[in-house]
Amino acid sequence: MLGALDQGLISALVALGVFLTFRILNFADLTVDGSFSAGTAMAAILLFNGTSPVAATLIGALAGAAAGCVTGFLHTKAHIDPLLSSILVMLAMYSVNTRIMWLGKDGVQRATVPLLGKHTVFTWLAENYGRDSWVTVGVIAAGVLVMVVFVNWFLGTNFGLAVMATGDNPAMASSLGISTDFAKIVTLGVSNGLVGLSGAVWAQYVGTAAIGDGTGWILIGLASVILGNALLGTRYVALMTLGVVVGSVLYRVAIYFALKWNFLSNTDMKFITAALVVIALVLSASKHVRTLGSWLSPWRRKPDAPEPMAVAPNQFSPFATADAATQPGPVVAPEKGVAR
Amino acid sequence: MTSASTPALDLEHVSKTFYAGTPNERRALRDVALTLRPGDFVTIIGSNGAGKSTLLNVIAGSLPLDAGTVLIDGRDVTRLAEFKRAVSIARVFQDPAAGTSPHLSIEQNLSVAWNRGRRHTLGRGLTAARRARFRTELATLEQGLESRMSHRVGLLSGGQRQALSLLMASFTKPRLLLLDEHTAALDPERAELVLRLTAQVIADHHLTALMVTHNMDHALRLGNRLVMMHEGRIIRALNPDEKAGATVADLLDMFGDARAQLDDRTLLA
Numbered sequence: 001m002l003g004a005l006d007q008g009l010i011s012a013l014v015a016l017g018v019f020l021t022f023r024i025l026n027f028a029d030l031t032v033d034g035s036f037s038a039g040t041a042m043a044a045i046l047l048f049n050g051t052s053p054v055a056a057t058l059i060g061a062l063a064g065a066a067a068g069c070v071t072g073f074l075h076t077k078a079h080i081d082p083l084l085s086s087i088l089v090m091l092a093m094y095s096v097n098t099r100i101m102w103l104g105k106d107g108v109q110r111a112t113v114p115l116l117g118k119h120t121v122f123t124w125l126a127e128n129y130g131r132d133s134w135v136t137v138g139v140i141a142a143g144v145l146v147m148v149v150f151v152n153w154f155l156g157t158n159f160g161l162a163v164m165a166t167g168d169n170p171a172m173a174s175s176l177g178i179s180t181d182f183a184k185i186v187t188l189g190v191s192n193g194l195v196g197l198s199g200a201v202w203a204q205y206v207g208t209a210a211i212g213d214g215t216g217w218i219l220i221g222l223a224s225v226i227l228g229n230a231l232l233g234t235r236y237v238a239l240m241t242l243g244v245v246v247g248s249v250l251y252r253v254a255i256y257f258a259l260k261w262n263f264l265s266n267t268d269m270k271f272i273t274a275a276l277v278v279i280a281l282v283l284s285a286s287k288h289v290r291t292l293g294s295w296l297s298p299w300r301r302k303p304d305a306p307e308p309m310a311v312a313p314n315q316f317s318p319f320a321t322a323d324a325a326t327q328p329g330p331v332v333a334p335e336k337g338v339a340r
Numbered sequence: 341m342t343s344a345s346t347p348a349l350d351l352e353h354v355s356k357t358f359y360a361g362t363p364n365e366r367r368a369l370r371d372v373a374l375t376l377r378p379g380d381f382v383t384i385i386g387s388n389g390a391g392k393s394t395l396l397n398v399i400a401g402s403l404p405l406d407a408g409t410v411l412i413d414g415r416d417v418t419r420l421a422e423f424k425r426a427v428s429i430a431r432v433f434q435d436p437a438a439g440t441s442p443h444l445s446i447e448q449n450l451s452v453a454w455n456r457g458r459r460h461t462l463g464r465g466l467t468a469a470r471r472a473r474f475r476t477e478l479a480t481l482e483q484g485l486e487s488r489m490s491h492r493v494g495l496l497s498g499g500q501r502q503a504l505s506l507l508m509a510s511f512t513k514p515r516l517l518l519l520d521e522h523t524a525a526l527d528p529e530r531a532e533l534v535l536r537l538t539a540q541v542i543a544d545h546h547l548t549a550l551m552v553t554h555n556m557d558h559a560l561r562l563g564n565r566l567v568m569m570h571e572g573r574i575i576r577a578l579n580p581d582e583k584a585g586a587t588v589a590d591l592l593d594m595f596g597d598a599r600a601q602l603d604d605r606t607l608l609a
Binding site: 177 | 400422424426431433437441442448456459461462463464465466508
């Protein structure tokens, strides 16, 4: 059970990254599987070669960030569709990560880097508090909280607002002088940096890095984001980011119990995750469920009754009907401010 | 370099053709020339497909030019990306949804707009000083928006969104304000309000502006010059004196004459 919490918290970093691309940037970024592996491979091989755990973890995160930036360049500069550019990078990263794992000091070409007996970020915790302990959960939770605060800080800056505007209304963002290309590249970098960080920590947590480690993480991240946002709502960025962490932990705990009570085998996980995402996407597109969701949400707020918006372009076009133009203009009646 | 005689906007031989070389080829702009002195407010009228919106798009840089040059304050910006030109050019679009970000709050939208021409730093996007400034600015719209600054813009009515777009486009005092049929999607009452606000902000900030409209009455009431377009050409331009005395009926006559001449010429050519 404690292990499920640990795993949920570590994968919450992936979910935070997915949140930045899917929710904030409105960019379907599948680089995740590749950048997660980049994090595991890079951190593992560095630790294997004796680098300090903190440095290895940070460089692992940077490897993920680099992969994200490449996706950003392919999309913005080579004008490749978001989905395709990220799939291309994900595929290419498989080869790159394999090469990274061959960088062991002994020159052996490994498909798995064992970290048994290596000094990792968890060594001290394991020696003092054992493999599974509430202290470990607390330390990981604190680390994740720092990243949640970081994401909130990032989105609250001038640049962060520009990123949000880019995701929400790119045409407006350009017309306000925002380089949407730069905003996308940086955000993809930050997002995949978080994913790489998660991979780097994950490798140290499970004590090994294998080339296939990254497969399926995009769906786990997406499931966490959808679950978390459904639970805590999408009204505030802070709640959305916290919700993502909650979603990730709940997902792991649910899987823990499903495995424990023998509902599922470990190999069913990918199918279950895919099915969960499909269900969540279908439900979130349904109007009835949205209404229900907004009723259940503790942060629901009655929207101000929108005034009906008459869309009648060219209503007075003098070139269409000459008579219409000679009609007197309507009397000026200032709109009353909505009293609240 | 900028002197009193430097035009705020100078278009020379501007041409744009869509789908060139295909059966759908459409010449949206044909050798258009237009010069705006600082403080000019030009209204543009013309039939559907006259090239009015295309003209604004090539000035703003959201469409590349086939030929010609665009100068802002004497500087050639023809090859400059849209977001770089946006430092000196602000726009309000026809669709109220186009000029604002629906999922951001009113104050966040204003903050993004306030950063026009500034570096997008890692400093706070919303500070107490900025909020106070935005509150004062919003009050000038007389929409009660100053008490709803944390509300999402998606919850506002079309008229309110358009008023907000206008504020976002104008309160940083851009060198050139482009208004693309910005009242066309509103009901007459809201259109009137946005029009009144437009005249107000342009006068208050001494902006140089181009306004495309389908409404001849609006085109005559606002601005000091008027330009009439047809099939990608400027077929008639009214100077301040001519515009001051013109009526809607005059405009319709001018349009009829100019079009007849043009059609004759096309026929003879």
